Amino acid sequence: MSTTAAGPATPPGPPAGSRLGRVAWHWRNNPKRELWFAWYTTVIFYNIFFIVFFPVTHAQPPPHPYWSDAQVAYWFNHNHDGLLIGLAIIFAIAGMTVAQNALIAYSMRRMSVSRAFGYSYIVMYSLSAVPGLLLLCVVLSVGAMRPGRDPAQVHWLYDFAFLSYIGTMGIFLLGSLIWMLAILLDKNRVLPKWFGYLNLCNALTEVVVAPAWIFHQGVLDWNGLISWWVNMVVFGVYTGAFIMLLRTMIQREDFGDGPLPDLRKDDRAKASALAGTPR
Amino acid sequence: MNARPKSRPLITWLILSAITLAYLALDRSVDNHGTYRASSVVTTIAILLALVKARYIFREFMQVRNAPALLRRLTDLWVLLIGAALLGSYFTGLAIH
Amino acid sequence: MRRADGELILFWTLPVLAVIWASAFLLFPGFTHPMSPSMTAAQVAGFYRDPAHLSRIRYSMILFNWFGVGLIPMLMLLVMQVRRMAHRTPILSYCLLGCTAGGPTVFLIADLFWLLAAFQPGRDPQLTLMFNDLAWMTFTAVVPFLIGQSLIIALAIYLDHPDRPVFRRWVAHFNVVIAAALVPAAFTGLALGGPMAWNGLLPFWVKNMAIAAWIVVMSVALGRNIYRQRADGSDQRAPEEAVAA
């Protein structure tokens, strides 16, 4: 605890000057700068992720699993540049995902549950990112990079990419369950209980993705109405909810280990935390 | 439903069970000796009865009856929403196909 | 008398790893003259069918598998150093832990494809070409966790206490440079020839030299820290206590 004070000469608040000046002030003085760093990284990552996967690569919503070799080869050729550029961007920035997992793990550390929860979450999500994101990017890049490849093999790459990406989405549900359990057991009121239950809803829709391994068409295939679209809407609601909740959590954070204070009631504590004075 | 609180759950259960059994009669009314036949009337009635049951479960079993007005209205809204979505998708499907 | 906590033993596994890495790198015939992505299927199949190559490919990739996973103790020592820093939260060490859990897996997947291609070199050359592409693409382009860990170490050092830093400032600057040197490799899929191809200047030579330099420099910095912390007793304080909250 002793090494953490930001110094006695801290000015009471950010300067009123330019945006850049305020950012610089927070960088030097804000005691929650590490938490805000993780939060902003998460938000930026999801924005880039959305732009890359929807308009740039057209990998989302996923194309049909029942296409013939020729159609698949056409899809790769048609999206050649978008795929290679978009996925290269993902290769460069996918490391940002660890900030989100670290922040979520931190939320569990702040709860009254064992440290094991947070650590499990970090390792689960780091491993899940390999089939759930990186393999998709590698395999689609390989499919796109050589336009002259045998269409049957291109088709194999296509199946590999989308099955790895969508079929293994279910492994993320275990992380959701860990988080749910931590929230429901928590006595420090770090995150609201309803979000704990929302984690269960998210986990239950992730189960629905599993039939993507079985069906080539219909509502349960990898771009089906149920297995992809409903799942995506639920995931979107869930992600939006936790991004906002983590923001509130950082605002409420008092660096103690008791119950997290409420925002309105505890303005004074918040101000003193902002100024970097130890509790 | 001005029954004494003790028998109220039982009455709810009896009504819900009666609706469930009524389904069997409903189906028999259109089926032709075991061959199932399509019927928009049966489908609509089945959905509406399901909504009635859902509202009963909300109000009585889940005790929304005694809940604040917000939750009462919200669950009623949900029953309407579910009904609109189900009937809407059924009739849209019929109109398109 | 201090208790032996084993950090030094973990640290001195690094030279062994360096030897494994160097021998794997030199042994793999596709690295000493990096294979061009513009090779035809027949040429790639010929590369794997060449009896002089085949055993070298297999042994080098088996070694390479060990290297990737063997690096984890060093990364965990870095996590321990980050935990000693004057941060309010363990967020940055959590980030580094996330990189550690994800990064080495990528090495394993790349090796898997190389070893698959070499296991049955008599396969249809088109298939061998595909495995070869998958291996090179995974090896070259999948740098996100490497970039991530360099930037997180840099950020952690910048946010450390300026008077009693765990790592000196230049280590942070060095990590930023390394991260920048790794970025072009992510874009290697866009070029089948020239300096951006996977045998080109940026994705191959700059990237791999950056990784080698990172391992060497970070080992030296890490070793100095571990010895210094033993000399001044600051290792006795559990890292947990150094972290607020």
Next chain:
Amino acid sequence: MTDIAQAGPQPGAAGRPPGESAERPARAVPGQPDMWVLVLFEALVFTAYLAVYLFHRSAHSELFLRSQADLSPWLGTLDTLLLLTSSLFMLRCVQASRAGAFRAAMSQAFITALLGTAFLASKITEWALLVHGGHGFTSNEFFTYYFFLTGIHLLHLLIGFITIGVIICQLRRRERRSQEIVETCATYWHTVDLLWVLIFSLLYVVR
């Protein structure tokens, strides 16, 4: 979604100290108001599944009707009655626990679990009969929906057994019993019933 949770501090609902159960304010959400996020959210998700099913049903109404004829309406009705009865006992359990009759509440909870197990057994029997009769998850569109909907519902039921377990643990604890947790878990169990009522009428009854 959020407004219901913010409605949390309704008079006496969330702030009620655990164990203080007999006195209940006139208007209160049973259990944690937070659980209603799950109830309403899952109701929406299932509505989406069922709406997709109904929409596609009219495209192949012949096939759906023919396949539907292979389901036993009696088994479906039995399932519904089992779950409705289990809900009745769950309500009685909550009422008994609220009145402080924990011994009675405990036996009601066990009966609820027993009825849930009977439902589970009936469902597995039905699946086994269908698979024996040559109908699987992939055999045709109707059976895909059938196995998908009943399967995902069964998953909810299995989670429901966990909630009954939580209720029994709460009732067993002498000192720090929480009526709130009992009611929260009960709400979940009724949701399983509610979802089944919708699924039953749409899989077995509609024509």
